Amino acid sequence: MARIGVLSISDGRDFVHRQTEEFIADAECRLVEALRGAGHEVLTAPSAITSNREAVRHGRELADAHPDLTVLHYAVWAFPQFTMMTAEAIGGPMLLFGSIDPVQPGMVGMLAAGGALDQIGRRHWRAWGAVDDELVATIGRYATAARTVGSLRGQTFGRIGGRPMGMNTTVANTDQWQRRFGIDVEEIDQWELVLCSERVPGAQARAGREWFERLAAGVHYDGCALTPDLLERQIRSYVAMRELITERGLDFCGIKGQPELTDNFATMDVTEALLNDPYDFEGPKAPVVCATEADMDGALTMQILQSVGGGVPALFADVRHFHADRGIWDLCNSGQHATWFAARSDDPAENLRLVHLHPEVFFFPAGGASIQHFAAPGEMTFARLTRLSGTYRLQLTRGDFERYDDETNAELARQSTPEWPHAFARWDAPADRFLARFGANHVHAVPGDRRATLRAAAELLDIEVEDLGEPPSPGAGR
Known part of the structure; x- marks a missing residue:
């Protein structure tokens, strides 16, 4: 309040x-x-x-x-x-x-x-x-x-690594952030994460692994891409990020991950999911927004959504596929979805009973677990800060997450990457309009219809709002 x-x-x-x-x-x-x-x-x-x-x-x-x-x-x-x-x-x-x-x-x-x-x-x-x-x-x-x-104003964003895989939409101008939002950007090399993770006590990493093994629907070790040691490495990375956040005074963050960490260390799926969760294996924790691929505008959007949503986690996902026959979008991105979205409960047991840890796919040869689940149904606001000719705008739409019977969920997931988390979304924005105008491949969401609050926030920031669920005004530009 x-x-x-x-x-x-x-x-x-x-x-x-x-x-x-x-x-x-x-x-x-x-x-x-x-x-x-x-x-x-x-x-x-x-x-x-x-x-x-x-x-x-x-x-x-x-x-x-x-x-x-x-x-x-x-x-x-x-x-x-x-x-x-x-x-x-x-x-x-x-x-x-x-x-x-x-x-x-x-x-x-x-x-x-x-x-x-x-x-x-x-x-x-x-x-x-x-x-x-x-x-x-x-x-x-x-x-x-x-x-x-x-x-x-006065917050600090920690960027772990730089631009991933040539994705310009994940990199923002630090001068522009300071001027418009009052946010400082702390640049941190990914090597810091590796070094810090090596200092995490073995008992702490083991406790995290056993927590997943005890509460999750399944931890599917294959002896290669996912082993107990690799899962503990991911837990160490999470604990190390928590320590870096405290030491550097970070308010929110993003981890590059690809390709250095995902080729040579471990995928960051567990780290990113737990940071965005309101709990971990040691108990309740305040969620810290962490964007995969060090997506600065994505992380900032999530920080805003989390605030207007009353502190609940915000979603990070790729706009992966549109099922035209059903009129739904498959929002899917590695393990980035917080486990909270599985049941939208503050009790980790309620969420994790719907979560599977699968061996990571071929994109990430270093291996580790991906966090897999299907997002719980309910009304959502989808949004992202994007830039048009260097000027920020807030693109949004109202919609709903839908979840179906187990067979249908699995069949839809198999059409993309079944090992990753999925949120099946039906939103107000027509598919043609969304694909023609949306300024990124990443989208973010928070429960409820938060559009009025987001419009007011954008007004204070002098940022134009484009509701993709409403027809554009005559003469509106790209």
């Missing part, structure tokens, strides 16, 4: 404010209690704003508490300059809420204030109406978007 500031704006005439003070306080109380009831932390001022000095003082005091979003509340007619002074003092994301009540012209106060802000180009959102569940949800979405964007 978010931290929300609430400031009520009033009339600047003393004799008017004396008559409306109680009305304003009662209306503010209803708003504050509703937001707190939804789980948000709410900060307020000691009184409504009735002068420029109060606007600056209350605004600065609230700004010092670093709210994700500040709601300026209009229950009555309010002098617009108070809003202008408050906005200057606040500085951060702001929403104007106008109470709809025929007794007092709160809506008029909101419109006058909003128009004044428009004249100077001060971005803000607006909401109006009764204090009900719909209003609280609307404010919550904007607050979540503001929290998401604000949290990016």
Whole structure:
């Protein structure tokens, strides 16, 4: 949940404010209690704003508490300059809420204030109406978007290795990231991962292997591409990445993997899946976004999706195949899918009973286990930050994951790579439009319809949103 500031704006005439003070306080109380009831932390001022000095003082005091979003509340007619002074003092994301009540012209106060802000180009959102569940949800979405964007600034992305297999879409401009998102990029050689993994205690690696053997639907050793020693090497790599994340202060990361590690060390499937999971063999853990192929824009998209999704794991997948006869997409990419997606449970036993560890396929001669399962059904938002002529855009669509009977799942998986995880997706975007316009081979997803929150976040970032499930506007470019 978010931290929300609430400031009520009033009339600047003393004799008017004396008559409306109680009305304003009662209306503010209803708003504050509703937001707190939804789980948000709410900060307020000691009184409504009735002068420029109060606007600056209350605004600065609230700004010092670093709210994700500040709601300026209009229950009555309010002098617009108070809003202008408050906005200057606040500085951060702001929403104007106008109470709809025929007794007092709160809506008029909101419109006058909003128009004044428009004249100077001060971005803000607006909401109006009764204090009900719909209003609280609307404010919550904007607050979540503001929290998401604000949290990016000051984060560090750890890129383990460089560009994989000539994939330009996985490499972003670090200057552009610093300027637009406030994110630093820490470059780390893959050799660090190998060296750190050698220092992981044998007992810890063994515990991870036995955890999979005990809880997974199957660990299919073949004595060559997958052995107990290779699985323990993958566990060591995971533990080593956790240590690197702590030592280097990384907030999210990506591992190149191909071809150096996958040719000579081990595939990173287990490492990447466990980092994105909310648990491991030692207990609950906060998931850390880790993108395969060191995909920077993919990792950033996942970081945003994880935030708007309330902390649940975000999916990373290739757009592998379109089954035209069924109208579904097979989203499949090595072992990158977090095991959480198998049952969408915080209990690893619930997920792992649906997960198989298979010997890795010929693409990865160093061997190791691939994480295989079929994603649980449910509504999803699919999205990715892509770049058109160097400018970021957020491409998205709403859809659903589908899962079928065992025979159908297996038959569909055999048409691509059965050893890898699969998410069968049906989304709003028509196949022709998606294939003609989508700017990458990787796509990401989070449960629920999060499009409204993502649009608000993109607005704060000055990024265009392209909903591929909606027809493009006339004259829209590529």
